[in-house]
Amino acid sequence: MSNFINGLLRFRRGPWEMVASILIAAGVVMLMQPFVLSLFTYSFIVTLIGTVMFIFVSHFPE
């Protein structure tokens, strides 16, 4: 866990890609879940942030 936080603080690609991937996955689940309409409403912004973040952080050093 501390490695993960250190990676985030030092702007390393691995942990930041992990955060972006979690955001994208959460956004897609929110988009397609059948339970709460407000989750559907905020799904796109979560996916968009995750996707843009993924493109950006994939240029960070290993």
Next chain:
Amino acid sequence: MSDPSENRAGAISPKPSTSRFRGISDRALAWTFVAPTIVILLAINIFPLIWTIYLSFTNYRVNRPNRDVDFIGLRNYERILSDSDIWITMQATAHFLIWTIVLQVLIGFTLAYLINKKFKGNDLWTTIIVLPMMLSPAVVGNFWTFLYQPQIGLFNYVVGFLTGADPSSFSMIGEVALAPWAIVIVDTWMWTPFVMLICLAGLRSIPDSIYEAAECDRASKWRQFWTITIPMVLPFLMLAVLFRGIENFKMFDLVVQLTGGGPGSTTELTSINLKREAFEKWRTGYASAYAIILFVTVFGLASIYVKALNKVKER
């Protein structure tokens, strides 16, 4: 005296490229060859994408080209993301996507595993299994509509024969509870061979020597399956899931031909709904915003999936 055939060959052979392009740097030459591709890519991929993003912030309607186009900010996005009908459409797509991928991977891998065993008529069976994939989705949709007919359909007859139910007592494409499964069955029937072929390529790429070494170490067949077969086929399987996932997310033709999105909007997938908004209701700006939402979703999913695929390949 020189051979005349040699002279002819000399006349036919092109001169070295260095003399023809003398005076042009390597960099300029490279750009000369690459530029047409970049121009075409910009014209047919990038420009429509940027134009769609622009239209998604407007109230443009393509059937009223003379009307003023107003910039309405994020209103299209707000309306789409608070529309319960679109939410239901997303759920129908999720149902279709998850079940088709699960069934196609399970059946496709099983078929590939069986076909990979050497037996008589192996090639004939491979050809027969691959046949559905070669058919047009319009043809498949049309003849499955006949197979699903309650009165004369073969599917209903077989289900009735196996379960004892009256074949005319249910309609696969006419009932709300059954229609989502009807499209899953047809897509699985059509595209399982594709997954099977990719898995077969993976299975055939595993060297026999690995299995022989495992036999020497007295590893059971079960252990060989889990520690050799599955890890080595996994990148191929993931590639198949990626292709089928993207393809099924934008599924249109097969479902339109089969159910037309009905009954009601039970099988109305996002691409069918999007087409209705764009070309039946002519709400171009709204449909553009809808398309951007779908694009970002597929792009995001594909990004993390490709990352996972590369990790599996590196192992």
